[in-house]
Amino acid sequence: MCVDFYERYKQNHNGSEPDISDFGNSRQKVVERVIKYMDAPLQDMIKFLCALNYWTDEIAYELGRIALPNFSTTLYNQVQNFSFIQPDSLQVEDFNTDILVFDKTVYNILFAESDPMILKDIVEGEKKYFAEKFKDVKDIDGEYIFHVKFCANLFVRLIENSNELRKVFDEVDFSPLLDWAKFDVADDVIKLFLEKTATLDNDDGVNLAYFEYKLAQVKRAQGLFQDALKLNRSSLNTFLAKKDFKDIDVINAKQDLALTLNVTGNYDEALTLQNEVLELKKEILGEKHPDTIAAMSNLARILHDSENIFDSILLNADVMALSIEVFGEKHPDTLSAMNSMADVCWEFETYAE
Numbered sequence: 001m002c003v004d005f006y007e008r009y010k011q012n013h014n015g016s017e018p019d020i021s022d023f024g025n026s027r028q029k030v031v032e033r034v035i036k037y038m039d040a041p042l043q044d045m046i047k048f049l050c051a052l053n054y055w056t057d058e059i060a061y062e063l064g065r066i067a068l069p070n071f072s073t074t075l076y077n078q079v080q081n082f083s084f085i086q087p088d089s090l091q092v093e094d095f096n097t098d099i100l101v102f103d104k105t106v107y108n109i110l111f112a113e114s115d116p117m118i119l120k121d122i123v124e125g126e127k128k129y130f131a132e133k134f135k136d137v138k139d140i141d142g143e144y145i146f147h148v149k150f151c152a153n154l155f156v157r158l159i160e161n162s163n164e165l166r167k168v169f170d171e172v173d174f175s176p177l178l179d180w181a182k183f184d185v186a187d188d189v190i191k192l193f194l195e196k197t198a199t200l201d202n203d204d205g206v207n208l209a210y211f212e213y214k215l216a217q218v219k220r221a222q223g224l225f226q227d228a229l230k231l232n233r234s235s236l237n238t239f240l241a242k243k244d245f246k247d248i249d250v251i252n253a254k255q256d257l258a259l260t261l262n263v264t265g266n267y268d269e270a271l272t273l274q275n276e277v278l279e280l281k282k283e284i285l286g287e288k289h290p291d292t293i294a295a296m297s298n299l300a301r302i303l304h305d306s307e308n309i310f311d312s313i314l315l316n317a318d319v320m321a322l323s324i325e326v327f328g329e330k331h332p333d334t335l336s337a338m339n340s341m342a343d344v345c346w347e348f349e350t351y352a353e
Contacts, residue, residue, distance in 0.1 A: 177189070
């Protein structure tokens with residue numbers, strides 16, 4: 001690396017190779033010196049890749065053109081030969097593209113001094129790239145999962161205060177992970193934000209409660225009901241301590257707890273909470289708001305599971321009628337409401353017999 005020192009050392013030590021200790025036992029100083037004497041385009045490329053942290057060639061090409069005015073494939077290929085850029089051990093199922101990563105020590109040195117504007121440009125570029133690449137996605141494959149994790153890692157590093165946490169999380173394409181049963185990935189993404197929450201001095205506990213509530217959804221989908229129940233109660237207690245009982249966070253946390261109570265057989269408490277949720281949503285949002293209709297549907301489900309079949313039929317009928325009025329007959333939510341109505345009517349006939 002430090003050619004002048006290296007040559008002098010070999011001359012003075014009968015050709016033997018120097019060790020890191022001979023450079024002052026400070027890898028940081030070696031790295032800083034290497035970067036300092038690079039020409040400007042090479043420095044920019046190194047700092048760009050450092051902001052990525054890990055990447056594929058395709059990502060480097062796509063985002064490099066956005067974040068670096070002087071990006072070139074020749075320069076990128078040259079940088080890949082440096083010893084502090086290595087193949088990553090990260091394995092993503094059904095995604096066989098080579099992944100490159102910065103040496104951790106070098107990353108920690110460079111990222112601390114990197115221009116935050118580079119990271120912001122990269123984040124904006126990745127949002128557009130992700131939206132375009134997966135706009136017609138029909139299934140979640142390894143490449144999709146890699147990009148969701150890549151986005152989450154990028155976004156988290158851009159967060160500077162607790163007010164940005166939830167806004168940034170909402171920009172991660174999270175819901176499809178649950179829809180397609182990619183629970184381990186969803187778990188990893190939420191824990192990434194939980195770890196970031198713990199590093200922010202100005203967090204009042206509300207963000208922690210929000211991510212606990214999101215993590216509870218994952219645990220419930222995995223069938224880890226007791227874990228979900230513990231997270232739901234913790235989340236709701238924090239929201240109740242910090243917010244008004246009509247705040248949307250409190251209402252949603254109650255609803256999620258009710259759903260977990262339902263799958264654990266705690267029907268009385270689940271019905272009490274979900275009735276409260278529905279009344280509050282009617283009051284605040286109105287009866288025809290999509291969230292209110294969803295709350296009605298959830299209550300109908302709890303009534304069904306607790307064997308209040310007749311009441312469930314009546315409420316499902318209301319959900320179906322409102323869905324047709326608000327969404328139209330062919331909307332997925334309306335079709336789901338029709339399907340639920342058909343199921344519960346069939347079960348009622350069987351129950352009556």
